[in-house]
Amino acid sequence: xxxxELLPQTRNRRRGFSLVELLIVIAIILIILGVALPRLNxxxxxANEMSAIRSVTVIHTxxxxxxxxxxxxx
Numbered sequence: 001x002x003x004x005e006l007l008p009q010t011r012n013r014r015r016g017f018s019l020v021e022l023l024i025v026i027a028i029i030l031i032i033l034g035v036a037l038p039r040l041n042x043x044x045x046x047a048n049e050m051s052a053i054r055s056v057t058v059i060h061t062x063x064x065x066x067x068x069x070x071x072x073x074x
Contacts, residue, residue, distance in 0.1 A: 067073060 063073065
């Protein structure tokens with residue numbers, strides 16, 4: 001009489017991610033980038049505008065100080 005082995009069958013498969021799983025993750029990353037990049041660009045534009053406003057304010061203050069010290073603009 002033959003005895004069948006009662007050991008569980010092991011799969012001879014590599015462990016890892018399937019192509020579908022990788023494509024889903026890449027799609028999610030692209031969606032997040034699509035949402036984030038316009039907001040980051042707008043934040044950069046706003047920061048540049050604020051920097052320009054500060055620069056103009058500093059120049060204006062310097063002009064006012066020059067006017068009060070010398071009584072005229074150069």
